[in-house]
Amino acid sequence: MSEREITISELGHRGDGIALTESGPVYVSGALPGETVRAGIAEGRARNPIIETRSPDRIEPICGHYERCGGCSLQHLAEKPYLAWKHGLVAKALGDRGIDFPVSETVPATEGGRRRAVLTATRAGRHTVLGYHEKASHRLVDIAECPVLDPSIVSALQGLKSLAAEILPKKGELRIAVLATTAGLDVAFDKADKGYESRIPALSRKIVELGFARLSVNGEVLLEVRPPMLDMNGIGIVPAPGGFVQATLAAEEALSRLVLAGVGKAKTVADLFSGAGTFALRLGAIANVHAVEGDAGAVAAFDKALRRAQGLKKVTFERRDLFRRPLVRGELEPYDAVVFDPPRAGAQAQAEQLAVSKVKTVVAVSCNPATLARDLRILIDGGYVLQSVTPVDQFAFSPHIEVVAVLKRE
Structure with missing residues (x-):
């Protein structure tokens, strides 16, 4: 696969840069319009791209996980063009x-306003990994920060990881829906290990220690310390565990x-x-x-x-x-x-x-x-x-x- 230089003309609907070539469009992850990129090309995608000419709209990403994490696509683009x-x-x-x-x-x-997040946890040897999937990958990024999330969720990441470790399935991934409410975090686990019932006492103690409002596992509310309330224009509402609310x-x-x-x-x-x-x-x-x-x-x-x-x-x-x-x-x-x-x-x-x-x-x-x-x-x-x-x-x-x-x- 020989390398060549291409020029990015536009952003695609997923945030990839697109170079229009004689053989068709080439998608370049992380590239911006106006940039020149040197890369190998296979099946319409740039491999190992190197940016040779930077766009004036390129800025420094605000998250240390950005290069790997697939949660965000365009932290490197200035606000106005974004x-x-x-x-x-x-x-x-x-x-x-x-x-x-x-x-x-x-x-x-x-920024920092996402009160609802869906995280994933899995086993990595004897350790638990919690975060988002890498870009175009099934691998997880073990996050320690996330600038788009509500600070109360970020500060609870280690606590969420310890909870997840109690009920991780032997194979596969655990889905974790987290919602920041006026009463604390509402946490809902899905696809937990089927034998999680034996861990209910330990889970309940941790929920109280962590100050969370409610814990649900596989659709069942295990413990509600306080109703996880949302204020909708002065009217209090307690959403269903893992239910949809505006993010x-x-x-x-x-x-x-x-x-x-x-x-x-x-x-x-x-x-x-x-x-x-x-x-x-x-x-x-x-x-x-x-x-x-x-x-x-x-x-x-x-x-x-x-x-x-x-x-x-x-x-x-x-x-x-x-x-x-x-x-x-x-x-x-x-x-x-x-x-x-x-x-x-x-x-x-x-x-x-x-x-x-x-x-x-x-x-x-x-x-x-x-x-x-x-x-x-x-x-x-x-x-x-x-x-x-x-x-x-x-x-x-x-x-x-x-x-x-x-x-x-x-």
């Missing part, structure tokens, strides 16, 4: 669906502001794929809301929070699989506005029903610009007009981006 790249991901996704619309500037994330509080608040602004003066709102009530509990302060969610744990958490909530208008909820049973045209008619925030697969079936409805306002929230663009195309073809598209950078230094789009019937 946010522009995220903006471009959304604009390109829209363009691919023939949607020509100006995308608003990216709302930046906050940063700053992004949750930014998304919520955009959703509420998009809904405007609507008096009746349907919040679809509502989760544990991130938007519904806020919308309930200004409108009558019906929340629909398929996950049983999220629905139960929302129900308990709703029972304690005060100062809300009429808020109801329903457990329903919206992928299989979207709200149909007749069910949508009572609502002035509909909010939907589906998983990465998007909300195609629901968008198709909205497209033939008379709902005046739709606010679409998404963590996947590609499926969002598909769903927006359906709504636009059904007569809706885009009002705004705003990216929110919840996952700093990663290729992931949240988006809020507002549409109205004219």
